[in-house]
Amino acid sequence: MFRKRPEGSAATVWVTVEGREVQVPAGASAAAALLLAGLAATRETAVSGAARGPYCLMGVCFECLAEIDGVPNCQSCMVTIGPGMAIRRQHGKRIATPQ
Amino acid sequence: MTPQRIDLAVVGAGPAGLAAATTAADLGLDTLLLDEQDGPGGQIYRGIERAPDGRNKTTPLGVDYLAGKPLAAALRASRAGYLPGTTVWHIDADGTLSVLDKNGSRTIRARRIVLATGAMERPVPIPGWTLPGVMTVGAAQILLKTGDLVPAGRSVLTGQGPLIWLAAAQLVRAGAPPALILETAPHRNYHAAARLLLRALWPARRQLAKGLGLIREVRGAGVPVVREAVGLAALGRGRLERVAWNGGEIAADLLLLHEGVIPNIQISLALGLEHRWDAAQLCWRPVADEWGATSLPTVAIAGDGAGIAGAEAAALTGRLAALDAAALLDKLDPAERDRRARPIRKALKRELAIRPLLDALYRPAPPVLVPPDDVVACRCEEVTVAQIRRAARLGAPGPNQAKAFTRCGMGPCQGRLCGPTVSAVMADALGKPIAEIGTYRPRAPYKPITLRALAGLGASPSAGS
Amino acid sequence: MQRIDAIVIGGGLVGSAIAYGLARAGLKTALIDEGDVAFRASRGNFGLVWVQSKGLGAPHYQRWTRRSAEEWPKLAAELVAGTGIDPALEQPGGVHLCLSDQELDERRARMEQMRAEAGNFGFDYRMLGPSELKDMLPRLGPAVVGASWTPYDGHANSLYLLHALHNGFVQRGGVYIPNRTIDYAAAQPNDFRLGSGADEVAAPKIVLAAGLGNAKLAPLFGLRAPVRPQRGQILVTERAGRVFDMPTTTVRQTVEGGIMIGDSMEDVGFDTSQRPDVMAAMAERAVLSFPWLAELQVVRAWAALRVMPPDGTPIYDESEQFPGAFTANCHSGVTLAGAHANVFAAMVAAGALAPEMVPFSARRFDVPQAA
Ligand SMILES: Cc1cc2nc3c(=O)[nH]c(=O)nc-3n(C[C@H](O)[C@H](O)[C@H](O)COP(=O)(O)OP(=O)(O)OC[C@H]3O[C@@H](n4cnc5c(N)ncnc54)[C@H](O)[C@@H]3O)c2cc1C
Ligand SMILES: Cc1cc2nc3c(=O)[nH]c(=O)nc-3n(C[C@H](O)[C@H](O)[C@H](O)COP(=O)(O)OP(=O)(O)OC[C@H]3O[C@@H](n4cnc5c(N)ncnc54)[C@H](O)[C@@H]3O)c2cc1C
Ligand code: FES
Numbered sequence: 003m004f005r006k007r008p009e010g011s012a013a014t015v016w017v018t019v020e021g022r023e024v025q026v027p028a029g030a031s032a033a034a035a036l037l038l039a040g041l042a043a044t045r046e047t048a049v050s051g052a053a054r055g056p057y058c059l060m061g062v063c064f065e066c067l068a069e070i071d072g073v074p075n076c077q078s079c080m081v082t083i084g085p086g087m088a089i090r091r092q093h094g095k096r097i098a099t100p101q
Numbered sequence: 102m103t104p105q106r107i108d109l110a111v112v113g114a115g116p117a118g119l120a121a122a123t124t125a126a127d128l129g130l131d132t133l134l135l136d137e138q139d140g141p142g143g144q145i146y147r148g149i150e151r152a153p154d155g156r157n158k159t160t161p162l163g164v165d166y167l168a169g170k171p172l173a174a175a176l177r178a179s180r181a182g183y184l185p186g187t188t189v190w191h192i193d194a195d196g197t198l199s200v201l202d203k204n205g206s207r208t209i210r211a212r213r214i215v216l217a218t219g220a221m222e223r224p225v226p227i228p229g230w231t232l233p234g235v236m237t238v239g240a241a242q243i244l245l246k247t248g249d250l251v252p253a254g255r256s257v258l259t260g261q262g263p264l265i266w267l268a269a270a271q272l273v274r275a276g277a278p279p280a281l282i283l284e285t286a287p288h289r290n291y292h293a294a295a296r297l298l299l300r301a302l303w304p305a306r307r308q309l310a311k312g313l314g315l316i317r318e319v320r321g322a323g324v325p326v327v328r329e330a331v332g333l334a335a336l337g338r339g340r341l342e343r344v345a346w347n348g349g350e351i352a353a354d355l356l357l358l359h360e361g362v363i364p365n366i367q368i369s370l371a372l373g374l375e376h377r378w379d380a381a382q383l384c385w386r387p388v389a390d391e392w393g394a395t396s397l398p399t400v401a402i403a404g405d406g407a408g409i410a411g412a413e414a415a416a417l418t419g420r421l422a423a424l425d426a427a428a429l430l431d432k433l434d435p436a437e438r439d440r441r442a443r444p445i446r447k448a449l450k451r452e453l454a455i456r457p458l459l460d461a462l463y464r465p466a467p468p469v470l471v472p473p474d475d476v477v478a479c480r481c482e483e484v485t486v487a488q489i490r491r492a493a494r495l496g497a498p499g500p501n502q503a504k505a506f507t508r509c510g511m512g513p514c515q516g517r518l519c520g521p522t523v524s525a526v527m528a529d530a531l532g533k534p535i536a537e538i539g540t541y542r543p544r545a546p547y548k549p550i551t552l553r554a555l556a557g558l559g560a561s562p563s564a565g566s
Numbered sequence: 567m568q569r570i571d572a573i574v575i576g577g578g579l580v581g582s583a584i585a586y587g588l589a590r591a592g593l594k595t596a597l598i599d600e601g602d603v604a605f606r607a608s609r610g611n612f613g614l615v616w617v618q619s620k621g622l623g624a625p626h627y628q629r630w631t632r633r634s635a636e637e638w639p640k641l642a643a644e645l646v647a648g649t650g651i652d653p654a655l656e657q658p659g660g661v662h663l664c665l666s667d668q669e670l671d672e673r674r675a676r677m678e679q680m681r682a683e684a685g686n687f688g689f690d691y692r693m694l695g696p697s698e699l700k701d702m703l704p705r706l707g708p709a710v711v712g713a714s715w716t717p718y719d720g721h722a723n724s725l726y727l728l729h730a731l732h733n734g735f736v737q738r739g740g741v742y743i744p745n746r747t748i749d750y751a752a753a754q755p756n757d758f759r760l761g762s763g764a765d766e767v768a769a770p771k772i773v774l775a776a777g778l779g780n781a782k783l784a785p786l787f788g789l790r791a792p793v794r795p796q797r798g799q800i801l802v803t804e805r806a807g808r809v810f811d812m813p814t815t816t817v818r819q820t821v822e823g824g825i826m827i828g829d830s831m832e833d834v835g836f837d838t839s840q841r842p843d844v845m846a847a848m849a850e851r852a853v854l855s856f857p858w859l860a861e862l863q864v865v866r867a868w869a870a871l872r873v874m875p876p877d878g879t880p881i882y883d884e885s886e887q888f889p890g891a892f893t894a895n896c897h898s899g900v901t902l903a904g905a906h907a908n909v910f911a912a913m914v915a916a917g918a919l920a921p922e923m924v925p926f927s928a929r930r931f932d933v934p935q936a937a
Contacts, residue, residue, distance in 0.1 A: 003253060003355060007161075007275055010249025013150070027108030029140075029151050030248030038250060042233035042340045044422075046804040048823065049483045053339050057480075059240035061137065061548075062146060062221045062365070064481060064513040073514075075804050075863060079243075081111065082139050095823045098704075098806035099858055191842050199842045208842070366852035495732055496742035500601025504728040507610045508822075513804065513865045539602055543839050544868045549804065552827075553860035 004037045017087040032089050033059060033066040033079035042070055044078070045092035067092045107131045107182075109426050110198055110211035111419075112189050112368070115143015116412045116484040118217030118402025120419035121426075125215075126181035128427040133209065135200060137188040137548070141173045142402075143219055146237065148247040149173050161274035163267075165311075165412075173505060194370055206554040213399055213428055215417075215422045220405035221365045223330035223384070223465065224518050225260060225358035226381035226472040231254070232306045232379045234341030245464055246266065251277035252317045254354030257344045259283035259333055262361040262463040266315040273322040276370045281351055282319070283330035283344070285360070287466045294462035305455035331466070347561055358407065360465045364406050367517055372397060378536035381460045382409055383470065384521065385540055391446075392425035393418055401425065414452040417445050470525035479519035481512020486526050493530035499539050500524050507526040513549060516541040570594040570741075572771040572914070573758060575748050575783060578608035579724065579899035580873075580906060581775030582731035586659075587911020588773075589738035596767050597735060598760065598907050601745045604788045605778050605795070605836070607898055608728050610870025612800060612828040613820070614813060615657065615901050617718035618691060622676060624879045625683040626925040630905055632687075634719050637904030640723070651730035654821040660719025661694070661702065662815045663710050664854050670712045670817060677714050691716045704809045708855040713814075721813040723821060731907070743767075748776070753787050758888040773914055774893040778836075779875045788887030789911045791927040795871035797832040799844055803862040817852050817859070825862060827852045831872075840869045870899045882910065882926040884919050894921070 006027060013028040019039035026035045033056045036044045041051035045067050056066035059079040070079040072089050074096035080088065111122040114136035118415050122134035130199040134141075142149035146169025153160055159284040160166065176183060184202070191199040222237045229235065238258060243379045244250040249274060258279045269279055301309070320326065332347035335356050344353045363384035370376065375388040375396040392399040403422040404415035424442055427433035433441075439451030456477055471476070475486040486508045491504040500523045503509060509523055516523070546555075570593075574585040577599030585597040600606075617635050621628030642655040664670040674693050694713045695721055699706055702715075740902040751772070752759040758772040774783050780791035805823030819825050830844045835914065845867060853860045873895055875881050880896035892914050896902055913919045 004244055004250040005253040006345065007245075007249045007251050007277075008401060009276075011153075027248040027250070029148055030244075030250065034244055034248045034250055037244070038248075044233070049481075052231065052483070053233055054480075055237060055340075056240065058222065058237050059243045060221065062514060062517050067513070073861075075549075080137060085405075095805045095807050096862075098809050098825070098862060191840065193842075194839070206842075206846075231685075284815075342694060491711055492729075495729075496599075496744050497602075497737060498599075498744040500603045501609075502744075505725045508725075511866065515866065542603060544866065545842070545845075546864055546867060548727075549863035549865045551863050552803070552849045555801070555846055555864060556853045556860065557846075 003040065003042055004034070006038070006061065015083050015085050017083050017085070017089060019089050021098065026083050030083055031059070032068060032070055032076070032081040032083055032087065035083055035089055036078060044053060046094050048095040051094055102169065104197060104208035104210040105134050107213065108430055109133070109213050109215065110135060110209060111215045111217055112198075113143060113217035113219055113406070114138065114141040114176075114183070114185070114403070115217060115219045115404060115415060116169065116172055117219070117406070117415035117419035118143065118215070119176050120405055120416040121217055121423040122181040122183070122214045123175045123179045124420045124423035125494060126179040126425055128423065128434045131431060132181040132429055133211070134176065134183045134186055135187045135189055135198070139185050139553055141183065141185070142169050142178055144545045145169065147171065147243055161271050163271065188548045189368070190547050190550050192368065194372070194397055199363060201554055202243070202546070205557045206550060213401070213426045215267060215393070215419070215426065216368055216400060216406055217404045218365050218368055218406045220362040220409060221517065223360045223363045224521055225360050225469060226478060227358070228473065228478045229336055229341070230358065231324060231477050232337050232341045233339070234337070234354060235356045235358065237393045238265055238357045241357050241388070242268050242271065245271060245275060248361050251275045252355045253454050255280040255352060256355040256357060257281045257283065257351060257353045258357045258359070259285060259330065259344070260359035261286040263312055263459065264314065264360055265359045266319060268359070269319045270315045273319055273324065274513055276320050278324050280353065282324055282326045283333065283346055284326060284328045284468060285330050285333070286307065286328070288329055290462050290464055293464070294458055295417070297458040297461055300457040301455050302452055305458065308455045358470050361463055361565045362405065363521065364408060365517070366406070367401060367515065367543050368545055369395070369406065369528050370541065371545060371547065372400060374400065376540070379408060381457070384409070391421070393422040401432060404507050410453055414449055417449045417452065417521060470521065471529045472522065477555055478522040479509035479512065481514050482508040484509040484519070486522070489523055489526045490530045493527050497527070500527055500541050501526060504541065510541050567696045567766040567768055568595055570767060570769045572773065573598065573760060573767060573769045574773045574775055575834055576776035576779065577732070577742065577775070578606050578775070578777050579728055579936065580777070580896060580904055581773070581893050582728060582735065583903045583906035584773050584775055584894060585740055585823055586731045586735045586738070586910045586917055587907040589735050590739040591912060591915040592913055594739065595735070596741045596743055596769070598746050598748060598868065598885045599742065599744045600747050602934055603913060605871050607777055607870055607873055608724065610798070610800065610868055611724050611900055612798070612819070612826060613721050613900055614660070614815070615655065615720040616815070617713060617901070618660065618662065618680070618716040620898065620901070621879070623683070624925070625685070626682060626922065627879045628689070629687060630880070631898070631901060632718060633909065634902045634905035635720070638720070641904045641907050645730040646733055649730045649733040650731060651726055653727035653730055655667065655720060655722040657718070657720030658719070658812050659715060659717040660813045660815070661699065661713040661715045665709045665711065665851070667711055667852055673714050679820065680783040702812055703814070704856065705726065705858060707854050712903045719813065720820050724901060727900065727903060748783065754889045755888050755892065758891065771890045771914060772892070778871060780893055780895050787891040788823070788885040789883055789891060789893045790931070791881055791893050792928070792931065793873050793875055793881070793895050795836050796874040796897070797834050797837065797869055798829040798872055799840060799848065800829050800867060801827040801845060801864045801867045802846060802866045804861070804865050806862065814855070816848070817855060824865070826857065826899070836871065838869050838871060839937070840867060876931060880926055881928050882919060882923050883928050
């Protein structure tokens, strides 16, 4: 869906998206990493299971919910990536883990 | 736990908040600037501290973007405290802010608060707008500002307003021109605007020239433009595949929507501030006086959160709110406040001269506010326009009862995105003006907070049942 | 002027349930309500259909609550069939968790007294220890020392209930009239008139079910409803897969998956603002009860006002001065919806409250209270 501008800044960070390594410009959000990894649908809703992707990227719509470093339902557009961050799609309702 | 005590809390580090915090600190107020983003700049100047420095560096974002540099630098040079990555999740009328950062939740007690929480893009509920691959124009801009990312494949921009031309020009410069622009401004807007053009021509000459320049730049780059596009729809299975309008259809990987920006009133509504319906900008705005003072004695509001006026005006209103805070907290003589405000007001008047023209020219067409029945109005709870109409038919007198009946506005976005649509649809269904119908009454937490963070706030468990 | 059979003032759960029952009984009924923003406890409650602690020292209230819990499934089934809106009733029994030995002792004493007062009617309850609770609830924290349990308790989605009642009411010919705050009425025995001119409505029966509004309305009809506001705050988390099969008094999972955490009791007048310190205390108790809840995000919260009679027991009354005027006031409109729709409405339709309702009369406040 999105690509890096070749002239863009050189600093990058490695993260994993759905377990796959992706090189993302420093300062970008986890939502940007999902998009850069080529995912359009980044979650399924908790209501009907419909596929959704980020919409506003400014923290308003909560369409970018994703699992970040094991924490479900993170607003990924408001999380700046860090080295080694593990980003995954959010599948419907989160799991609460009473064990 | 005793709260940190300060003179002034400024919420939001866009141009309004940056200017307010810097000015207030310079006047001797113990000031804290809070923002949930990890750097200063707000929406327009997002990622500004990472932007290239020096005279000969250029960015596809343009010179207006770089105008954010000195604002951010002034903040850093000032004595104002700046807390990035800090979300305000509750504000009490007495001036206590509950804030959340990576260490958890805590409270800050301010003698005065300036809300500078800015604007959001107006929701554009067209059929298919929930498909992955449909985003806002501002979202694409944010990707460019924070990560140097540009659309890959075919992108279509649709909507209207100055920002769509700015974004299109930025994408052209960034080497990713859109495949098509579908401009939605209805023809009759031009007639309405023509009347105002003469009046704005001289005072707003610079802005007008800039705007026309952007349009020329985009057209000059060979980007096709369809004007007066109506009946827009995003089509595809599981993701966007095509964009259709009355009279055409195009394959697309990305659809970017934009119908202007509206004040982000989540906090001002939750605080119970008085609001009014702005019939020119078709949005709710908090009622504020010439200093930004609101109906609540502790709270002022500055920037686009008080009504859309743009980045330069935002910085100016931020300064005014700071001057007033200094006067109210006895750091500045009222006469001196007025004297310092004079040149600011003059500049503000210049900035505002173009607004009536822009408001008329880019007034959204009726279906933007009241979409067709099968369109999803509330994306979080997946509630359609038809369901909201049904609630109205059953007697729900307004958006809050409709919310109780249909769950619209109860999802994680707390009605930020469906609020405008639900109010307009209720008004339409009940045959009443939106001003009479009202809007949601949102509540804290303004942003989600874990029970762990909430529990750590440190109150004795005396209440509870 | 429009002549109808009955007027109900107040479109919250109490008024809607009664209006629904009246319309179902064939009475041409108008339900009069305020606008979009009003004190409306029915839009801010915790959704329990709760029996185990209701009616301590007031056996008639205990029986009334049990009766309502029994009527609930019938009402729910009827509403689903008639309106397609499912109020999501579940009655698997419920527990009240105790986080200290003192809480546990107090609870035990309370439950014993409830049984004693139930007399021949019976009151089935058990005090459970942590090991028994383990099989009923998802992992509990070490702070939980025990709990009380009864089979009568349950929960529902009270907003769907409100929606369904409004829907069913309109379907059965009821007229819902919002955006009216009644502050005057012409009252005569069996003749009540509201509004004026073409808007005037007249009926031989009127039911005051205006929640906190009843305090002011009742005297116009020769009635008394000395209810006061009591604030309650509630937290709701993000949706999660189902983990709770049974509600507790302070934590329950909704059909949608969100976990609700309730609900404070604050006497602060007509103030619906939220207090972060109270929210924190509620969160703390929830996390002590279920430590794993700590990771869940609260996505919504609110404060609302309960409709509280002076002694906590509902007030049901009929006017001696103006026969035909009735009032209903309670702080458990979800729980009592079954009784209101199926029992109380039938009494109003028949023209008089049954003798069993006498102890609920506001006349009880005339007698000096024993300590
Ligand atoms: C997506 C988008 C892109 C835009 N791009 C442009 C552009 O390129 N050019 C242009 O001229 N105009 C643009 N605008 C218009 C913009 O509204 C103004 O130009 C300008 O940004 C307004 O400044 P402000 O200071 O009022 O608010 P903003 O710049 O919007 O700043 C508000 C700040 O408040 C913070 N905030 C909000 N809520 C909370 C909270 N609860 N806790 C902590 N912090 C919070 C936000 O993180 C944000 O940083 C854009 C608007 C949007 C919505
Ligand atoms: C935090 C909280 C938690 C709760 N939890 C539970 C629970 O778990 N289980 C349970 O059973 N109950 C619970 N309740 C109580 C429940 O919500 C009941 O519905 C409540 O007791 C009162 O219902 P009501 O219809 O009498 O009042 P309301 O819902 O307040 O409705 C009164 C209606 O009358 C209208 N009105 C008022 N004055 C006038 C006037 N002058 N003219 C016209 N209309 C008027 C109002 O607009 C309103 O619509 C809880 C309440 C709260 C606040
Ligand atoms: S994309 Fe809208 S909140 Fe993240």
